[in-house]
Amino acid sequence: MKLNERSLAFYATCDAPVDNAGFLHKRGGRGASSHRRWFVLRGNMLFYFEAEASREPLGVILLEGCTVELVDVREEFAFAVHFAGGRSRPYVLAADSQAALEGWVKALSRASFHYLRLVVRELEQQLAAMREGSPANALPANPSPVSNPRPKENGRAVWSALPEQPTVAPQRPPLPPRRRASASNGPLASFAQLHEQYGLEVRALRSQWRGGHTGLAGLEVSWHPSGSGGTHTRDQP
Amino acid sequence: MRYNEKELQALSRQPAEMAAELGMRGPKKGSVAKRRLVKLVVNFLFYFRPDEAEPLGALLLERCRVAQEEPGGFSISFVEDLSRKYHFECCSQEQCQEWMEALRRASYEYMRRSLIFYRNEIRKMTGKDPLEQFGISEEARFQLSSLPTDGRTACIGSQLDVLD
Numbered sequence: 118m119k120l121n122e123r124s125l126a127f128y129a130t131c132d133a134p135v136d137n138a139g140f141l142h143k144r145g146g147r148g149a150s151s152h153r154r155w156f157v158l159r160g161n162m163l164f165y166f167e168a169e170a171s172r173e174p175l176g177v178i179l180l181e182g183c184t185v186e187l188v189d190v191r192e193e194f195a196f197a198v199h200f201a202g203g204r205s206r207p208y209v210l211a212a213d214s215q216a217a218l219e220g221w222v223k224a225l226s227r228a229s230f231h232y233l234r235l236v237v238r239e240l241e242q243q244l245a246a247m248r249e250g251s252p253a254n255a256l257p258a259n260p261s262p263v264s265n266p267r268p269k270e271n272g273r274a275v276w277s278a279l280p281e282q283p284t285v286a287p288q289r290p291p292l293p294p295r296r297r298a299s300a301s302n303g304p305l306a307s308f309a310q311l312h313e314q315y316g317l318e319v320r321a322l323r324s325q326w327r328g329g330h331t332g333l334a335g336l337e338v339s340w341h342p343s344g345s346g347g348t349h350t351r352d353q354p
Numbered sequence: 355m356r357y358n359e360k361e362l363q364a365l366s367r368q369p370a371e372m373a374a375e376l377g378m379r380g381p382k383k384g385s386v387a388k389r390r391l392v393k394l395v396v397n398f399l400f401y402f403r404p405d406e407a408e409p410l411g412a413l414l415l416e417r418c419r420v421a422q423e424e425p426g427g428f429s430i431s432f433v434e435d436l437s438r439k440y441h442f443e444c445c446s447q448e449q450c451q452e453w454m455e456a457l458r459r460a461s462y463e464y465m466r467r468s469l470i471f472y473r474n475e476i477r478k479m480t481g482k483d484p485l486e487q488f489g490i491s492e493e494a495r496f497q498l499s500s501l502p503t504d505g506r507t508a509c510i511g512s513q514l515d516v517l518d
Contacts, residue, residue, distance in 0.1 A: 200364075
């Protein structure tokens with residue numbers, strides 16, 4: 118597959134702030150020795166360089182759809198980046214310290230575009246609801262799970278952090294966020310697929326809140342058909 | 355540059371924000387427009403031969419500029435060399451407009467700016483940080499300081515240029 122590698126290299130080395138950077142030991146192919154590489158996380162792309170001053174990355178790991186787990190191997194401070202489906206072998210990386218390990222696991226767990234979009238969507242809805250209703254009611258002190266998601270025009274279930282307002286007449290839900298279904302262009306994203314996808318998001322978020330976890334750190338696991346069965350890290354309380 | 359092609363291929367099979375058959379012409383001089391199935395998934399634009407399951411290629415949409423070309427046509431180019439343009443032909447100006455808007459909002463950097471913008475707006479209205487309920491208010495990637503100072507590296511032509 119062709120990729121706009123030159124643009125990727127520029128994105129990797131541009132002077133905008135990075136989401137994380139540092140040395141990690143990366144194991145090569147099966148059984149190969151591990152190399153110390155300079156890693157740079159930007160958005161949902163993890164670039165690695167031969168050295169900190171290198172102009173061009175050696176490679177990049179697209180992080181969309183990954184899970185990050187601690188591993189207990191011969192290397193200390195090691196973690197693995199797993200992908201469901203396509204790739205069988207995870208990327209095993211090792212940091213130099215516990216602090217670095219935690220920083221990386223946290224940063225990589227939240228690196229996906231899907232995750233970011235989920236948070237943006239939630240804020241968009243909050244903002245829209247606040248503009249329609251009274252600001253005092255907008256943000257609950259403790260988020261409470263909604264028992265029944267309100268369906269929207271195109272059939273997507275919406276989940277709102279707002280408590281139900283029985284005294285206020287039901288208002289037209291805010292316009293769906295800018296994400297568009299491709300149904301009008303072809304069968305590539307059918308309603309069933311979209312519904313399933315959003316259903317996964319809603320279920321994951323609901324179970325997060327019911328379980329009392331305040332972080333969305335484990336949310337990305339919802340994008341895989343099978344759980345990986347390993348230990349998932351959580352936020353430090 | 356090495357990359358995890360299997361994951362990129364898997365991504366190309368995910369539900370798309372936008373998908374359509376468009377005319378596509380590469381940046382090389384003398385390249386000819388061909389019919390391609392073009393599919394926008396997160397911050398990648400995949401393009402396929404219309405009858406094939408595997409994409410021919412993908413464009414990462416960070417630091418790109420989306421511009422109107424002839425009526426019904428637009429181009430994508432990248433900040434490091436804006437003269438190198440990928441051209442796309444739509445069947446109508448309406449479709450063209452729809453694609454341009456979607457592509458301008460497709461980058462991770464644009465999403466990040468949206469988040470920071472909404473967070474700021476909600477904070478102004480309520481005095482509370484809406485990210486606190488998710489436990490991610492200290493997350494470095496969601497701070498104002500994570501934005502580039504020149505403000506132009508996300509996607510030229512995006513709407514979110516005003517941040518306090």
